[in-house]
Amino acid sequence: MKTIRLTMAQALLKFLDRQYVSIDGTETKFVKGVMGIFGHGNVTGLGEALERSAGDLIYIQGKNEQGMVHAATAYAKQMNRRQIWACTSSIGPGALNMVTAAATATVNRIPVLLLPGDNFATRQPDPVLQQLEVAGDYTVSANDPFKPVSKYWDRITRPEQLMTAALQAMRVLTHPAETGAVTLALPQDVQAEAYDYPEEFFERRVHYIDRRPAAEEAVKRAAELVKGKKRPLLIAGGGVLYSGAANELADFAEAFGFPVAETQAGKSSLPWNHPLNVGAIGVTGSLAANKLAKEADLIIGVGTRYSDFTTASKSAFADPEVRFVNINVSGFDSAKLSGAAITADAKEGLKALKDALAAAGYRSAYGDGEIAGLKQQWDAEVDRLYGLEIEAGLAQTRALGVINETIDPNAVVVCAAGSLPGDLHRLWRAQTPKSYHMEYGFSCMGYEVSGAFGAALAEPGREVYAVVGDGSYLMLHSELVTSLQEGRKFTILLFDNHGFQCIHNLQRGHGSDGFGNEFRYRESGTGRLTGGYLPIDFAAHARSLGAKSYKARTAEELREALKQAKAETVTTLIEIPVVPGTNTGGYESWWNVGVPEVSVSGKVVTAHEEMKKRIDAARPY
Structure with a gap:
């Protein structure tokens, strides 16, 4: 077997530079480059490799570790998860600055590769600058907080471990559902250690992201459920856009007369003026979508994880007979709300269910002009606010x-x-x-x-x-x-x-007079931030x-x-x-936030009682 002697950091970059993804026959170089801020934990290891052995990888100098990971996340999101940036930091504060952004990527199911420096694997100079010393577990470092916010986490304590770890990282980064932040913690001494890596490890590698088809039996079960319903509502989530299923979404809605509401991640799946697009759903939803949700006897969620904002804390769907069909590439999400699950790519799932419903001659039972009337009313409200x-x-x-x-x-x-x-x-x-x-x-x-x-x-x-x-x-x-x-x-x-007027409004809507959220001077004599702006x-x-x-x-x-x-x-x-408080309010929606049962303020106690009534009326799970 032919080998090439490289440091672990050099080998990592050489590997990343040779990774590609293929979707629908189109290949894309997967790792565009590395964003980084150097410190003692990565500058002489990964930094040296980027300076002299980066291949075609581009280096961008970040200014804040959290900020550069957000930039990498946004890049991958805008690219429909088909190309990413890696991000590197030193140990200690630099690494910890990336944790919040790692969680942001993971929650949104966006791939980002994090390469923080770590403590010396040899422990010879311990404790080094910025090293945590946890007396009860000396293996803990500033990189351990990445564990709960990463979809895959590994620490490379020997240079040959890189091969297994890198392949596992790519498995997660290129997964259509179980993706998010991947953290490879890199001890600063191991980054500079050399190893005779097999040349085949660096061969051009294509990761095929195949569209998951809908199971025939799952489609049959969902179609049987749909056929008995008259007032369906389709909710378009981010999975529609990641799948490139905007056309299939429109075709499905038009075929059966389904009104379409959009989550935050799914917005722009349909043009706003499409006759079946009734706008945003949930806590931040339109009046048209929320009215239809309350009366819907069927919800088809496509590529949505049903967050509390989408479901209005599970109060949006008020019909006691409402049922759910969930098309999602993630089995975790397709099982939510006890729905009939079609665990499939959004494009494939929509096409399969459309064929089944067309064969059955299905059509929704909305009255003539009903959807158009609600949409017209909402468009007039937007015009008024604009x-x-x-x-x-x-x-x-x-x-x-x-x-x-x-x-x-x-x-x-x-x-x-x-x-x-x-x-x-x-x-x-x-x-x-x-x-x-x-x-x-x-x-x-x-x-x-x-x-x-x-x-x-x-x-x-x-x-x-x-x-x-x-x-x-x-x-x-x-x-x-x-x-x-x-x-x-x-x-x-x-x-x-x-100031933080969104939370200021939330306070005042639940019994508070407003506290600690506006950017005001401290007022003499009161001790509170109630002075001028x-x-x-x-x-x-x-x-x-x-x-x-x-x-x-x-x-x-x-x-x-x-x-x-x-x-x-x-x-x-x-x-x-802009004038504070001139944002929009709720349109027949509710958001569950904890309100104290006991307070010296009668307004707070009243808000608590209102919260309990709302919870009683919402779905329990």
């Missing part, structure tokens, strides 16, 4: 309307946390698939700017916009600088409403980093700023002061 004018300043919904009407319909909008995801889910009129990029599995504040950079890397031919609140921006915006360094422009639309010039801050920036206080100024930002050649920020 055109809302108030004396106090610019309403958040008005600003979103201007943006939606001004930017290219093919542009990508990226968002993650705060009140903006709710307004975007309800109101944004998406016209093309993958134009709506929402991280709402983990709703991780700070994803927005980093995610927009990742989306811009993935699709350099499309305009990309980070829609972000001031709270999220302050948490993490460092990859703005990386975008300037890499020449990948995107536009940041920063909604300044003086903190004056933060976000536009000036962006300029100080090298970006272009504008400030838009009115709808007219915003429209003009968007036009000017489009003409800029570098990342641009538009600061948009």
